[in-house]
Amino acid sequence: MTATATRTRPRRIALQQAPGPTAPAVGERPRSTHDIAEALGIPRQQLLDLVAAEAELRHYSIQETADLLGVSKRWLAGLVAARQVGCTFIANQAKFTAAHIRQLSTANEVDPAAIGRRTA
Incomplete structure (x- = not known):
């Protein structure tokens, strides 16, 4: 490239996004599913x-699940x-579905009614 040649950057083209529901403003009540469905035009x-x-x-x-x-993350990776x-390996990485996460959270669940005080 010569000293007189200039580099031009390719123009960025703004992608047009379809209008859709927007996030509520600060202090505004979050939209209900009724409002979102109406905005999308679906039941x-x-x-x-x-x-x-x-x-x-x-x-x-692993990080999201942890x-x-x-x-x-270290405990879960261990x-x-x-x-x-239980987990699924995708592209040699451990991934968790909602079912795996539910299984993890209830694995060592304790039922207080089943554990009574010991009587001598």
């Missing part, structure tokens, strides 16, 4: 079905390495 039940289907297919990383459960928890 509320169809919106709820779409959300449920997306949640069922969603896979969470954050949800309130545990450290359980995965020891194969002590």
Whole structure:
């Protein structure tokens, strides 16, 4: 490239986004599912079905799962390495579905009614 030649940057083209529901302003009440379904022009039940289907297919990383459960990433990664928890490996990375996370959270659940005081 010569000293007189100048480099031109390609222009950024703004992608047009379809109008949709916006996040509520600070201090404003969050939108209900009725409002969102009306804004999208679909029945509320169809919106709820779409959300449920997306949640069922969603896979969470070790960090996201640890954050949800309130545990450290290192602790959870140790359980995965020891194969002590259920998970799915995608592209050689451990991923957790909602079912895996529910299983983890109830694995060591304690029922207070089942644990009574010992009587001598």
